[in-house]
Structures are given as C-alpha cells and as structure tokens.
Amino acid sequence: xxxxxxxxxxxxxxxxxxxxxxxxxxxxxxxxxxxxxxxxxxxxxxxxxxxxxxxxxxxxxxxxxxxxxxxxxxxxxxxxxxxxxxxxxxxxxxxxxxxxxxxxxxxxxxxxxxxxxxxxxxxxxxxxxxxxxxxxxxxxxxxxxxxxxxxxxxxxxxxxxxxxxxxxxxxxxxxxxxxxxxxxxxxxxxxxxxxxxxxxxxxxxxxxxxxxxxxxxxxxxxxxxxxxxxxxxxxxxxxxxxxxxxxxxxxxxxxxxxxxxxxxxxxxxxxxxxxxxxxxxxxxxxxxxxxxxxxxxxxxxxxxxxxxxxxxxxxxxxxxxxxxxxxxxxxxxxxxxxxxxxxxxxxxxxxxxxxxxxxxxxxxx
Numbered sequence: 002x003x004x005x006x007x008x009x010x011x012x013x014x015x016x017x018x019x020x021x022x023x024x025x026x027x028x029x030x031x032x033x034x035x036x037x038x039x040x041x042x043x044x045x046x047x048x049x050x051x052x053x054x055x056x057x058x059x060x061x062x063x064x065x066x067x068x069x070x071x072x073x074x075x076x077x078x079x080x081x082x083x084x085x086x087x088x089x090x091x092x093x094x095x096x097x098x099x100x101x102x103x104x105x106x107x108x109x110x111x112x113x114x115x116x117x118x119x120x121x122x123x124x125x126x127x128x129x130x131x132x133x134x135x136x137x138x139x140x141x142x143x144x145x146x147x148x149x150x151x152x153x154x155x156x157x158x159x160x161x162x163x164x165x166x167x168x169x170x171x172x173x174x175x176x177x178x179x180x181x182x183x184x185x186x187x188x189x190x191x192x193x194x195x196x197x198x199x200x201x202x203x204x205x206x207x208x209x210x211x212x213x214x215x216x217x218x219x220x221x222x223x224x225x226x227x228x229x230x231x232x233x234x235x236x237x238x239x240x241x242x243x244x245x246x247x248x249x250x251x252x253x254x255x256x257x258x259x260x261x262x263x264x265x266x267x268x269x270x271x272x273x274x275x276x277x278x279x280x281x282x283x284x285x286x287x288x289x290x291x292x293x294x295x296x297x298x299x300x301x302x303x304x305x306x307x308x309x310x311x312x313x314x315x316x317x318x319x320x321x322x323x324x325x326x327x328x329x330x331x332x333x334x335x336x337x338x339x340x341x342x343x344x345x346x347x348x349x350x351x352x353x354x355x356x357x358x359x360x361x362x363x364x365x366x
Contacts, residue, residue, distance in 0.1 A: 002340070003029040006180065007362055009085050010034065010066060011094035011101075013041040015136070015162055016123045016201060018062040019169030021093050024176065025065030026341030030365045032085060032357060033063065033348065037070040040350040051331060053349070060347045064333045067364060068348035069357040073104045081358055086111055086118070088362045091176055095123040098131045112192040119179045121172050121197040128198040136162035136201065143205035144223070148212055152225045168204040175199060234280040235259070235291050238317070241300035248291065249313040256280065258310040262303070263294045 006029040010021040018033075018041065025031040035041050041063070047056035071078040083106065086092055092108070094101065101108065108120045125134010140146050140158045150157030175197045183190055206213075212223050215231060223231070228238035236249050250256050253275060260269035268290060273279045280287055295303060300316050307314040329335045333343045356364045 003027045003180075006030065006090045007088060007365075008032075008091040008093065009082075009089040011082075011092060011096070012123065013095065014043055015062060015165035016169040016172065016199075017093050017095040018043075019166060020121070020123070020172035020176065021066065022062050022064060023170070023173040023337075023339065023341070024091065025345075026337040026339060026343070028341070029065075029091070030362070031066040032353075032362070032364075033066040033068045034082060034085075035068055035070050035350055037072050037351070040068075040070065044350065055347065055349070060332060061334045063347035064343055065345045066348055067345070067353040067357065068351055069354040070351035073101075073106075076105075079105055082106065083111075085357075085361060087115060089118060090180070092118065092120045093123070093172065093176070094121075097133060098124075098129070108196065109192065112195055116189045117183065119176060119183070119195045119197065121176050121199060123168060123172055123199045123201070125200060126202050127200045130200075134201045136165045139164040139201040139205050143202055144209060144213075145205060148223050148225055150225050151227045154225075156225070163208075164201045164205040167208055168199055168201045171204045172197070172199045229284075229288075232281070233277065234284045234287055237288070239292050239295045241295050241298060241303055243299045245317040246295070246300040246303065247313075247315050247317065248295070248307070250280075251313060253277065255312050259291075259307060259312045262306040262310060262312065263291060265290055265294060 003024060006024065008021055008024050008029045008031045010018065010031055010033040012018055012021065013035070021029075021031050021033070033041075039045070041059060043059040043062075044056055046058040049057045051057070051060065069081075071082055073079060073082070086106075092111075094108075108122065112118055112120055122128065124130060125139060126132045137158055140163070141156070143164065145164070146156035146158055149159060179190070179195060179197060182194070209223075211232065215221075216223050230236035233249075233251060236251070237247070238245055239248055240246070248259065250259050256274070256277075257269060260266075268274055268287065274283060274287070304314050304316065324335075327335065330343075332346045337343070353364055360366075
C-alpha cells in the first residue's frame with residue numbers, strides 16, 4: 002500500500018518505533034537512525050534477550066526497517082541525516098524540545114525547503130513541554146491510574162505501555178491522513194499542515210471516552226471499579242468452577258438471554274431488571290446471584306450456552322494461550338493487526354549502515 006513512501010525514523014523506545022513499524026507493515030521503506038554504540042534504548046531493555054543478544058522489547062516494534070548508526074553531535078553525520086530527510090516522505094522523531102534544532106536540524110525550516118515532506122514529532126506532554134515522557138508517568142497524569150485497579154487498593158497501571166501504544170497508533174493515523182491529503186490536494190499542503198505533533202498525554206486523555214463523559218455530565222469524579230463496569234451490569238469478571246471468565250451483558254436482550262442460560266428465573270422474570278438502569282440499581286443482587294451460579298460448572302460449558310444465544314463472554318487467557326491461537330515469531334513478533342506484511346526482521350544496530358551512508362535511500366533498490 003505504501004511501497005512508494007520513504008520514512009526516516011529518528012525515534013526510539015516505543016511510540017515512535019511503533020508508528021514507523023506500522024508504516025513499514027503497510028509497505029513503506031523505513032530507515033531507523035540510532036546512536037552509535039548503544040542504539041535504541043530498548044536494545045538493552047532485558048532480559049529476555051534472543052540468541053543474538055537482541056532484547057525482546059526491541060524486537061517487538063522494529064521489524065520492516067533498516068538501521069544506520071549516526072551521531073547527531075558529528076557534523077558529518079548530521080549532514081547524512083539531512084540528506085536522508087531531503088529524500089524522505091515522512092520523518093518521525095521523539096526528541097525533547099530543542100534537541101534537534103541545537104544540532105542544526107530544524108523541522109520547520111526543513112518543511113519549508115521540502116514541500117512534500119511530512120514531519121511528525123511525538124512528545125510526552127506537548128510540543129512546548131521540556132518534560133521527558135514515559136508511559137508510567139503519563140498513565141498517572143492522564144487519570145488512567147485513578148480508575149484502574151481494585152476499588153479498595155492502590156491506583157494501578159495497565160499491564161502494557163498503553164499510553165505509548167495509543168500515541169504510536171495516533172501518530173500513524175495522523176501521518177496516513179497527511180499522506181492521503183498530500184495525494185489528493187490540488188494545491189501543495191502548507192508547512193503547518195505537514196507538521197504533526199502527537200503527545201502521549203493527549204492520546205491517553207482522549208481514551209478516557211465514556212469515563213470522561215460521565216464526569217462531564219455529572220460533575221462527579223470517576224472512581225475505580227476493578228473488573229466491573231460503571232454503566233453496565235453484569236459486565237465483569239466471574240469465576241466458573243475451573244477458571245475465571247468474563248460475562249459482558251451490553252443490552253436488555255442479552256440480559257434476558259444470559260439469565261435464561263444461567264437458569265436465574267427469578268431475575269429473568271423481575272420487571273425492574275428489564276432495563277439497564279434497573280440492573281445498575283440492583284448491581285449487588287445480580288452480581289451475587291450470577292457469581293454463585295457460574296461457580297457450579299466449568300467455564301467451557303457456560304460459554305457454549307452463552308455463545309449460542311449471542312451473549313458476549315470469554316475465558317481469561319494467558320499470553321501464551323493467546324499466542325498459540327494468533328501465531329507469532331521469536332524474531333518478528335505478533336503478526337500485523339492491519340492489512341500489512343512482514344518483509345524484514347528487526348535490524349541489528351547499524352546493520353545497513355555502510356550501504357545507507359554510501360547510497361542513502363537507494364539501499365532499498
């Protein structure tokens with residue numbers, strides 16, 4: 002899809018490399034620029050490491066790229082970077098405020114000189130903030146942790162670096178939109194239209210969605226619900242006789258179907274529970290009854306019956322259980338979730354450095 006697009010990846014850690022990997026999965030040619038000697042920070046984020054010494058973390062977000070090691074403090078290397086920029090369609094960076102400009106690489110000036118270039122900068126807290134942006138800090142300051150975890154326990158982070166991941170996907174979306182606009186516009190896009198800023202904080206805050214709207218509508222701050230849902234009942238974790246499972250009733254018809262399968266005839270016949278508002282008011286009664294019933298049989302039996310009547314449900318799987326179903330590679334990670342392909346394994350540090358320094362983007366010819 003993007004086989005004619007050249008993307009220069011000046012980013013490291015997670016959000017930026019994920020965004021450029023998505024573009025690479027879609028066919029873009031991606032050159033990853035790394036620090037000599039150490040490379041991307043995540044190369045050392047282990048164990049685990051594979052047999053070549055590459056960290057699993059690094060491998061997870063850097064396929065479909067070629068690597069060159071260049072030092073921003075060496076004028077000769079800066080000149081190579083500017084040459085690669087001039088031949089690029091997209092540049093992605095996540096340097097802190099002023100870092101590139103102090104080394105003679107000014108994105109705004111470059112955009113004026115290259116009317117087809119799109120430049121995306123990913124920050125932690127916005128384009129004017131000098132703060133370093135790490136996922137855990139953003140999860141705290143975006144409100145996520147205040148609504149995650151047991152109601153009686155401490156605020157809790159999500160199990161993956163979700164703020165980084167969402168920001169990376171937001172960056173990819175914004176870049177694709179700019180590429181599409183560039184392709185259909187009768188006039189060249191302005192430098193401002195081609196200058197994209199994504200922040201982890203803005204991406205994380207935007208994902209509050211209905212939780213934020215609940216607070217906006219009521220004026221009441223959100224709280225932690227654990228595995229329950231603030232607006233739906235029953236919609237949470239339960240335990241079958243053998244393992245945990247999820248029951249997620251999303252509408253009135255699903256409630257009646259679930260109550261029938263669970264043989265909760267007294268609840269099914271209660272007119273006050275026919276609406277979601279009524280079920281919210283009777284949360285404790287419903288949850289207690291459903292929990293007791295589900296403990297009577299194995300999860301697979303309940304899921305078979307619930308699936309037959311269209312009630313959303315599922316067992317709580319481990320990561321290895323999930324991977325056994327979707328596949329995956331020790332080298333290239335989980336298959337693309339978009340219509341993409343895996344063409345190149347994650348590169349070793351400076352694996353293509355000599356060829357890129359000599360031939361630039363022709364390394365892909």
